[in-house]
Amino acid sequence: MSVYESYVAIPLPWLSQMPSHWTLLRNKNFLQEVKETVGSDSVDYTLLSLTKNGIIPRDVASGKGKFPKDFDTYKVITSGDLAFCLFDIDETPRTVGLSKQDGMLTGAYTVFHLNGINSQFMTYYYLALDNAKALRPFYSGLRKTIKTNIFIGIKLPVPPRNEQDQIVRYLDWQVSKTNKLISTLKKQIALLKEHKQAIINEAVTKGIDPNVSMKDSGVAWIGEIPAHWSIIKLRSILKPVSVKNHPEMPLLSVVREQGVIIRNVGDAESNHNFIPDDLSNYKVVREGQFAMNKMKAWQGSYGISPCTGIASPAYFVFDVNFPNSDYFHYAIRSKVYVNFFAQASDGIRVGQWDLNMQKMKEIPFIVPPTPEQADIFAYISKAFMKIKKAIVAIEQEIALLSEYRTRLISDVATGQIDVRGVEIPEFEYIADEVDEATDEENLEVEETEDEKNE
Numbered sequence: 001m002s003v004y005e006s007y008v009a010i011p012l013p014w015l016s017q018m019p020s021h022w023t024l025l026r027n028k029n030f031l032q033e034v035k036e037t038v039g040s041d042s043v044d045y046t047l048l049s050l051t052k053n054g055i056i057p058r059d060v061a062s063g064k065g066k067f068p069k070d071f072d073t074y075k076v077i078t079s080g081d082l083a084f085c086l087f088d089i090d091e092t093p094r095t096v097g098l099s100k101q102d103g104m105l106t107g108a109y110t111v112f113h114l115n116g117i118n119s120q121f122m123t124y125y126y127l128a129l130d131n132a133k134a135l136r137p138f139y140s141g142l143r144k145t146i147k148t149n150i151f152i153g154i155k156l157p158v159p160p161r162n163e164q165d166q167i168v169r170y171l172d173w174q175v176s177k178t179n180k181l182i183s184t185l186k187k188q189i190a191l192l193k194e195h196k197q198a199i200i201n202e203a204v205t206k207g208i209d210p211n212v213s214m215k216d217s218g219v220a221w222i223g224e225i226p227a228h229w230s231i232i233k234l235r236s237i238l239k240p241v242s243v244k245n246h247p248e249m250p251l252l253s254v255v256r257e258q259g260v261i262i263r264n265v266g267d268a269e270s271n272h273n274f275i276p277d278d279l280s281n282y283k284v285v286r287e288g289q290f291a292m293n294k295m296k297a298w299q300g301s302y303g304i305s306p307c308t309g310i311a312s313p314a315y316f317v318f319d320v321n322f323p324n325s326d327y328f329h330y331a332i333r334s335k336v337y338v339n340f341f342a343q344a345s346d347g348i349r350v351g352q353w354d355l356n357m358q359k360m361k362e363i364p365f366i367v368p369p370t371p372e373q374a375d376i377f378a379y380i381s382k383a384f385m386k387i388k389k390a391i392v393a394i395e396q397e398i399a400l401l402s403e404y405r406t407r408l409i410s411d412v413a414t415g416q417i418d419v420r421g422v423e424i425p426e427f428e429y430i431a432d433e434v435d436e437a438t439d440e441e442n443l444e445v446e447e448t449e450d451e452k453n454e
Helices: 039-044 119-132 161-206 325-333 335-343 357-361 370-413 435-442
Strands: 007-013 013-021 021-026 031-034 049-050 055-059 075-077 083-084 096-098 104-105 110-114 157-159 215-216 224-225 229-234 238-240 254-255 261-263 284-285 291-292 302-304 309-312 316-320 364-367
Touching: 007 157, 013 031, 013 157, 031 055, 031 075, 031 096, 039 316, 049 104, 055 096, 083 119, 096 119, 119 161, 119 370, 157 229, 161 224, 215 325, 238 370, 254 291, 254 309, 261 302, 284 316, 325 370
Parallel strands: none
Antiparallel strands: 007 013, 021 157, 031 110, 049 055, 075 104, 083 096, 083 110, 215 224, 229 364, 238 316, 254 261, 284 309, 291 302, 291 316
16 A cells, blocks of 8 residues: 655644645535434334444334433434434544434434535545544533534545545455454454353353262253252342442442443443432442342343442342352353343343342252362363453454554545555455444433533
């Protein structure tokens, strides 16, 4: 790849030069704001959402994310339109998206028809700016908002149309190659995590001595367990506690992948759930106690807390009467027990199941002798260290590829690299894959027009 033959200086805060044959134009030359709302006809439109994976359909029936009382103020968006989130820009993981289908989108976002420009070129250009949060000079107010009249006046460097098309083809090709590599690496991580779960499941139900005598557990999906192990009910291990009025303590979360963690209140991407100003009603969770997100226990969102803090008043908190809390933590978070918690949860649709305390107390727990608990924990920990090391190495590869993709989009879409002479072969376009859990968390919190314009 090479640079262009000549450049001219341009007065943009994020870009000092552009190819000399490009033209510096304003957004308003290409963007026409869409203000049409669906009104009472919302049932006729597909609900769409702007996420890190672009503009995607939302499954209303799943109950995932937050929804308004009605959709009357939602905007009509058609295939080829661009949507921008022009408020809370630094805190929003993705502020631009190109719609690939017709539907409706929250009225808090600004939607534009495009004329006279390649829509995907425009998308790549603003993705480059969004990745760097380069539009800061145009923010106003506490909400870091760019008013629409300001936004359409912002200048952008525009190549001739045939060059726009070539840039899009080149970036689609290169981004697809990178996305394919990242997808392969993510699948390797998923396999390692499955192997990790398999190690836990086997160790906490069969032990680590292959020659031990076995007996039937009485549970179909567990099968046989070591003959000298016992089975007790969770009610003999867990005692509910509820201590409040400590808002000064660190805020905790209970998540599927890690159990109980300290919540980073400064990380906007992890804080799409509402945090109230008054935390006095939040429950104290002390180090060594067992905390559960009762709405997501069927997914595995629970664990022994490694720290002291406060968690949602909707969570369950328990004292644990068990000799080896490390073993209990690994065992109870295995897939074996997730099935039990699913059975003990009530609800009419996935995503809104509520763990029933009384049913939970009757869940059986398989107990090895105390010395074996320590041996099993040591065995699991040693295996996990090897898996963790492999996952970290793969994650570093993914991070490097992601950085390369971000830099490539920026350099090509802003004219810092010349791709006009590159011959582009036939290829399969592969979109970026956002993990399901992450994408679920990044569904936007709906806002009204009044909130947007504060």
